[in-house]
Amino acid sequence: MFNVGIIGATGYVGIEIVRLLQNHPEINISTVVSHSFAGQKISDVYPNLKNVFDMECESLDIDKISEKADIFITALPHGISKEVIPKLIQRNKRVIDHSGDFRYKSVEVYEKWYNTKHGMPHLLDISVYGLPELYRDKIKDAKLVANPGCYPTCSILAIAPLLKNKLIKTKGIIIDAASGITGAGRNTTLPFQFCESSENFKAYKVANHRHTSEIEQELSFLANEEIMVSFTPHLVPMKRGMLCTIYADLACDKSAKEIIDIYKEYYKDEFFVRIMDEGKLPETKYVAGSNYIDIGIVVDERLSRVIVLSALDNLGKGASSQAVQDLNIMFGLPEHSGLTAPALYF
Known part of the structure; x- marks a missing residue:
C-alpha cells in the first residue's frame, strides 16, 4: 500500500479525494489536514463518511505530517501553497497541487492573471501540468504535479x-x-x-x-x-x-x-x-x-x-478524480485504479 496525505481535506475537492481514495485498492490515506477542523473527525464534518472513514483531522505541521506519506495532495487556494509546497519538496516529498500556482511556464503570465507575486519561480522548472492525456510520461516521475483547472x-x-x-x-x-x-x-x-x-x-x-x-x-x-x-x-x-x-x-x-x-x-x-x-x-x-x-x-x-x-464533472475529471489518475501514474499503478465507477446519472 502507498501512503498519501491530503492537505485541505475538508474543502469540496479535498473531501472528494478522500471519498475516492478511502476505497482505493492500493492507496492508504495516512493523514488528513484541515485548518478549520483540526482535532475533529472528518466524519463529523462530513457525516456520510461515518463508519467509513473516521480519521481525525490534523493541523498543518510540516515536520509531523511529512513522515506519514509518500505523496501529498494539496487542495489549497492559490497563493497559500507557497507556505506549504516548498517545505514538502525540501523534505523530498512528491506533491499534486490544485492551486494555479504551478500550472504556468511563465511567471509574468501568472502574475498578470492572478494579480499577485509568484514567489516560487524556481519550482516552475520542476512542475508538470497534470493532464494525463498530454503529459503522462512527465507526470510519472514528477516531483510536483500541477493539477489543471476544471x-x-x-x-x-x-x-x-x-x-x-x-x-x-x-x-x-x-x-x-x-x-x-x-x-x-x-x-x-x-x-x-x-x-x-x-x-x-x-x-x-x-x-x-x-x-x-x-x-x-x-x-x-x-x-x-x-x-x-x-x-x-x-x-x-x-x-x-x-x-x-x-x-x-x-x-x-x-x-x-x-x-x-x-x-x-x-x-x-x-x-x-x-x-x-x-x-x-x-x-x-x-x-x-x-x-x-x-x-x-x-x-x-x-x-x-x-x-x-x-x-x-468539475469535481471529478476537473479536479479530484484527475488527481487520483495522476496519483496512479506516479505510483506506477493502472491508471484507472479506483476510478472505474460510472457516473451518478440521478
Missing part, C-alpha cells in the same frame, strides 16, 4: 485533436462554458447562496477569467503558435458538472463523421475520454461523479464551422 481540462481535451491535426483556423476560437456551483469551492459568499443561484443562469468574469490564460498556454503548445481564445464561463444552478461549447472555423472541408473518426483515433488509448457517435451529444448527467469526459462533435456546413461539446 474549465481548462474540459476545453483543452475538446480542442486538442483539432489543433494537432490542423483542422481549424487558430484565430477566433470561442469557448462558452457552464459549471456547477461546487466549482467555486466550499464558498459562503453571497453569489453562491441558494436564493442567489437557484433558478438562475449567469455569466461571470467575462473576458477576464484567469483560466483563459491556462487554456491559451496549453493550446499554444499544441499548435506550436500563440493561441488566444474568447472564453466565457457561466454558473449553473446544479451541484456538480460542466459543459463546454466550443466554436472554431474549419481550415478544410470535413464532415462531422470524418472529424469524429479523427477524434476516436487520437484518443483511442485513453480510457477516460469518450467520443460520442454522430448525432449524439454529451450531458452532465453522463459524467457527474466520474472521471470521464464525453466529447460530441457537430459541423455547421453553412458556416464551415465545427462545434465541439465536452462534458465532465
Whole structure:
C-alpha cells in the first residue's frame, strides 16, 4: 500500500479525494489536514463518511505530517501553497497541487492573471501540468504535479485533436462554458447562496477569467503558435458538472463523421475520454461523479464551422478524480485504479 496525505481535506475537492481514495485498492490515506477542523473527525464534518472513514483531522505541521506519506495532495487556494509546497519538496516529498500556482511556464503570465507575486519561480522548472492525456510520461516521475483547472481540462481535451491535426483556423476560437456551483469551492459568499443561484443562469468574469490564460498556454503548445481564445464561463444552478461549447472555423472541408473518426483515433488509448457517435451529444448527467469526459462533435456546413461539446464533472475529471489518475501514474499503478465507477446519472 502507498501512503498519501491530503492537505485541505475538508474543502469540496479535498473531501472528494478522500471519498475516492478511502476505497482505493492500493492507496492508504495516512493523514488528513484541515485548518478549520483540526482535532475533529472528518466524519463529523462530513457525516456520510461515518463508519467509513473516521480519521481525525490534523493541523498543518510540516515536520509531523511529512513522515506519514509518500505523496501529498494539496487542495489549497492559490497563493497559500507557497507556505506549504516548498517545505514538502525540501523534505523530498512528491506533491499534486490544485492551486494555479504551478500550472504556468511563465511567471509574468501568472502574475498578470492572478494579480499577485509568484514567489516560487524556481519550482516552475520542476512542475508538470497534470493532464494525463498530454503529459503522462512527465507526470510519472514528477516531483510536483500541477493539477489543471476544471474549465481548462474540459476545453483543452475538446480542442486538442483539432489543433494537432490542423483542422481549424487558430484565430477566433470561442469557448462558452457552464459549471456547477461546487466549482467555486466550499464558498459562503453571497453569489453562491441558494436564493442567489437557484433558478438562475449567469455569466461571470467575462473576458477576464484567469483560466483563459491556462487554456491559451496549453493550446499554444499544441499548435506550436500563440493561441488566444474568447472564453466565457457561466454558473449553473446544479451541484456538480460542466459543459463546454466550443466554436472554431474549419481550415478544410470535413464532415462531422470524418472529424469524429479523427477524434476516436487520437484518443483511442485513453480510457477516460469518450467520443460520442454522430448525432449524439454529451450531458452532465453522463459524467457527474466520474472521471470521464464525453466529447460530441457537430459541423455547421453553412458556416464551415465545427462545434465541439465536452462534458465532465468539475469535481471529478476537473479536479479530484484527475488527481487520483495522476496519483496512479506516479505510483506506477493502472491508471484507472479506483476510478472505474460510472457516473451518478440521478
